[in-house]
Amino acid sequence: QKExxxxxxxxxxxxxxxxxxxCTYSDRGSQSFFWYRQYSGKSPELIMSIYSNGDKEDGRFxxxxxxxxxxxxxxxxxxxxxxxxxxxxAVIPRSGGYQKVTFGTGTKLQVxx
Amino acid sequence: DAGVIQSPRHEVTEMGQEVTLRCKPISGHNxxxxxxxxxxxxxxxxIYFNNxxxxxxxxxxxxxxxxxxxxxxxxxLKIQPSEPRDSxxxxxxxxxxxxxxxxxxxxxGTRLTVV
Numbered sequence: 001q002k003e004x005x006x007x008x009x010x011x012x013x014x015x016x017x018x019x020x021x022x023c024t025y026s027d028r029g030s031q032s033f034f035w036y037r038q039y040s041g042k043s044p045e046l047i048m049s050i051y052s053n054g055d056k057e058d059g060r061f062x063x064x065x066x067x068x069x070x071x072x073x074x075x076x077x078x079x080x081x082x083x084x085x086x087x088x089x090a091v092i093p094r095s096g097g098y099q100k101v102t103f104g105t106g107t108k109l110q111v112x113x
Numbered sequence: 114d115a116g117v118i119q120s121p122r123h124e125v126t127e128m129g130q131e132v133t134l135r136c137k138p139i140s141g142h143n144x145x146x147x148x149x150x151x152x153x154x155x156x157x158x159x160i161y162f163n164n165x166x167x168x169x170x171x172x173x174x175x176x177x178x179x180x181x182x183x184x185x186x187x188x189x190l191k192i193q194p195s196e197p198r199d200s201x202x203x204x205x206x207x208x209x210x211x212x213x214x215x216x217x218x219x220x221x222g223t224r225l226t227v228v
Contacts, residue, residue, distance in 0.1 A: 034214050043204055043219035044156070088156065090214060098213045099144065100169060105155035 003027065004091050006104035014112050019076040021087050021107050026070070029094025033065055035074045036088040038106065044088055048074070079111045117220035119205050125226045131193040134223045137186055138207030142218070147180055147190050148204040150222075156204070162188065163210055195227045 005024045013019045021035075032051055036044040050056045050063040050072065062075040072091075076083055089104040118137040126132050138145045146161040160170040162182045170180070177196070182188040192199055203223045208216035 032213065043222055045219070046214065046217065049215055092213065097169075098211075099146075099161055099163075101158060101214055103156040105153075 002104075003093065003102045004089055004104040006087075006089050006107045008105060009108040010110050011107055012110045012112055013079050015079060015081060017079050019079045019083065019109055019111070021074040021076075021089075021109065023072045023074075023089030023091075023104055024070055025072070025089075025091045025093075025102075027091070027093035027095070028067075028070060030067075030070075030091050031094065032092040032098070033063070033072045034090040034101075035061075035063060035072075036090060036103075038086045038088060040085070047087075076109075079109075081111045081113050084109055084111045117205055117207050117218050119203075119220035119223050121223060122221065123224045123226075125228065126195055128196055128227055129194045130227075131191065132195045132199075132225060132227075134190040134203050134205075134225070136188045136190070136205030136220060138188070138205070139218055140186070141209065142207035142216075143185075143210035144208045144212075145182060145188050146206040146208075146217075147188070148206065150202045150204060151200075159190070192225075195225075197227045200225055200227050 003026050034049045035047045037047050038044045048063045050065045056063045060077045064073045086106040086108045088106045120135045144163050147159040150156045159172040160180045165182045180190045205220040206217050
């Protein structure tokens with residue numbers, strides 16, 4: 001079982017719709033969770049971090065964490081073509097210290113105008 | 114600040130040759146990370162340094178890979194000898210110590226092709 005799993009996609013949504021990106025992780029003791037966006041040929045950039053169960057909102061983005069189900073998601077409201085990118089889920093497992101990060105392989109999102 | 118600077122941006126080399134990738138972290142960032150990204154395996158942490166000292170190199174795939182950080186403003190990742198399966202994008206990232214991913218800044222990456 002991979003430590004961090006994401007559906008590779010592509011996930012296609014029409015412009016203006018809600019895009020839902022999902023991630024599961026294997027280390028039940030993980031405490032820190034992050035979503036990164038990566039445009040083709042570019043480096044990853046941090047969108048959001050979440051540490052507690054529940055929802056965290058930032059503009060059009062909402063991160064959701066459910067530690068009991070070992071599940072973290074990212075919702076993008078009012079999706080725009082500029083949101084088309086690969087979204088990486090990152091987790092800091094309980095073991096290895098706060099700097100040892102495990103990334104998922106990413107979900108490619110396509111927003112159709 | 115110019116951000117994390119990596120060089121070269123692209124490298125094409127023949128199998129068996131030595132490859133050296135370079136990274137200049139953001140001034141004042143005490144932690145430096147080397148990652149490799151491939152389609153199959155995603156973004157993998159290879160090694161990281163705190164205050165120029167290697168802390169964890171368990172992600173380095175083989176003895177052919179080595180990394181150094183001789184001072185606070187420079188790090189290298191060397192592959193010797195290189196193999197086609199080393200083809201990937203290599204990212205360097207830096208952050209202030211104790212900030213974790215919240216403080217990360219990634220460089221633009223080096224795309225390595227070994228033929």
